[in-house]
Amino acid sequence: MVVRGGRIVEVADGEVRAPGGCEPIDAGGLLALPGAIDSHVHFDTPGFTEREDFEHGTAAAAAGGVTTVIDMPCTSLPPVTSVRAMERKLAVIRPMARVDFALWGGASGNLLAGRGWREDLEGLARAGVVGFKAYLISGMETFTELGEEQLVEVLAEAARLGVPVGLHAEDPGRVRERSRELVEAGRDGWEAVALARAEPVEEEGVVMGLAALRRAQGKPPARARCALHVVHVGAAAAAARIGAARRSGQDVTAETCPHYLAFTRDDFATLGPYLKTAPVVKTAADRDGLWRALADGTLDFVATDHAPCPRAEKETGGAWGAYGGVPGVETMLPFLLSEGVFAGRMDLARLVEVTSGAAARRWGIWGRKGSLEAGKDADVVLVDPDATWVVRGEELHSKAGWTPFEGRAFRGKVMRTFVRGRQVYDAGAGVLGEPGWGEFIRR
Numbered sequence: 001m002v003v004r005g006g007r008i009v010e011v012a013d014g015e016v017r018a019p020g021g022c023e024p025i026d027a028g029g030l031l032a033l034p035g036a037i038d039s040h041v042h043f044d045t046p047g048f049t050e051r052e053d054f055e056h057g058t059a060a061a062a063a064g065g066v067t068t069v070i071d072m073p074c075t076s077l078p079p080v081t082s083v084r085a086m087e088r089k090l091a092v093i094r095p096m097a098r099v100d101f102a103l104w105g106g107a108s109g110n111l112l113a114g115r116g117w118r119e120d121l122e123g124l125a126r127a128g129v130v131g132f133k134a135y136l137i138s139g140m141e142t143f144t145e146l147g148e149e150q151l152v153e154v155l156a157e158a159a160r161l162g163v164p165v166g167l168h169a170e171d172p173g174r175v176r177e178r179s180r181e182l183v184e185a186g187r188d189g190w191e192a193v194a195l196a197r198a199e200p201v202e203e204e205g206v207v208m209g210l211a212a213l214r215r216a217q218g219k220p221p222a223r224a225r226c227a228l229h230v231v232h233v234g235a236a237a238a239a240a241r242i243g244a245a246r247r248s249g250q251d252v253t254a255e256t257c258p259h260y261l262a263f264t265r266d267d268f269a270t271l272g273p274y275l276k277t278a279p280v281v282k283t284a285a286d287r288d289g290l291w292r293a294l295a296d297g298t299l300d301f302v303a304t305d306h307a308p309c310p311r312a313e314k315e316t317g318g319a320w321g322a323y324g325g326v327p328g329v330e331t332m333l334p335f336l337l338s339e340g341v342f343a344g345r346m347d348l349a350r351l352v353e354v355t356s357g358a359a360a361r362r363w364g365i366w367g368r369k370g371s372l373e374a375g376k377d378a379d380v381v382l383v384d385p386d387a388t389w390v391v392r393g394e395e396l397h398s399k400a401g402w403t404p405f406e407g408r409a410f411r412g413k414v415m416r417t418f419v420r421g422r423q424v425y426d427a428g429a430g431v432l433g434e435p436g437w438g439e440f441i442r443r
């Protein structure tokens with residue numbers, strides 16, 4: 001492979017003739033993969049930077065072989081629901097970024113309560129957001145959920161703008177009713193948190209999302225096809241509903257996360273708050289079903305929902321009050337190499353698709369990202385397929401200092417990471433260069 005000016009100019013199976021003045025890189029014995037894309041991170045900047053910030057988050061990305069992150073609109077202040085908010089965020093995060101980044105725009109209940117929301121979404125689409133994030137159930141005052149009618153309106157408007165809608169799909173009625181019953185019964189352990197969000201909460205959420213998608217399709221101003229993406233799928237039945245809808249011709253895609261592929265609710269016994277997420281991890285049958293769905297294409301790709309917090313927000317003394325979210329951007333690619341490829345659950349071609357290609361296509365950045373082809377950005381990760389290592393939270397680069405993967409041994413280690421031809425990580429020397437190298441990538 002020959003790289004010039006940050007772009008790949010030639011790829012060959014055998015020898016490539018190096019042009020004069022070239023700086024050669026010996027990758028003998030290593031795998032060269034397209035840099036991973038994590039299209040679901042919460043780097044919390046500006047606003048909630050006691051949990052994570054863009055510099056730590058993108059350092060963790062570089063160390064994990066992730067060369068592009070796509071940051072969520074809901075966990076920074078102000079939330080990215082207008083061009084003005086987006087410009088404020090860009091001004092803060094640009095000098096902090098160590099890898100390339102794109103942004104989600106937001107379609108919150110707060111935004112839709114005002115009259116100018118269509119103009120705001122249009123402005124965000126023009127400014128290059130990859131999608132609009134929406135919730136069926138949200139616990140955030142600054143980014144509230146949508147009702148079903150509002151979701152239909154947003155899907156139709158987004159179709160006109162040529163942008164997919166990313167949906168947090170859990171049935172809000174069921175979650176709230178079960179939670180109330182459990183609290184009233186005095187239940188406050190981890191099994192209660194798992195029960196409150198147990199199935200069919202996700203399956204019903206996906207059914208609601210798909211129903212809204214069908215209704216939006218027939219509605220003005222949708223002249224183009226309405227597109228739905230279900231974020232962080234943690235239940236096998238939810239994945240099956242998505243697969244069936246796609247086979248019936250709907251434009252729907254979905255991601256799962258490493259924690260749903262690695263853990264079940266039995267792991268709360270040892271991990272407690274450090275496994276709390278929404279959706280919650282489910283059963284062994286769900287975990288195994290998600291692996292199959294990822295391998296056979298029912299699920300399109302993996303993203304992390306990276307959302308750490310200080311230990312104090314986890315150690316609140318009760319399961320209900322603990323912060324929901326785990327770090328993940330640094331462990332995604334090693335986990336999928338180790339437990340996916342080397343455990344025989346998927347081949348290397350599928351790994352590249354679920355960590356890079358599929359997300360690049362869905363988010364409209366395929367022209368620059370998602371594969372190692374001439375003309376694309378030279379985003380490359382060199383992996384040692386034979387190295388094994390043990391995950392230690394204190395050695396990771398996130399602000400968290402902890403991980404649910406603590407103590408797990410992975411086969412496959414990120415040795416070097418390159419973003420547009422510049423090395424941003426080395427397994428020996430650590431994170432390289434100054435923050436600010438990361439570029440804003442528009443849809």
Ligand SMILES: [Zn+2]
Pocket residue numbers: 040042072305307
């Ligand atoms: Zn999220």
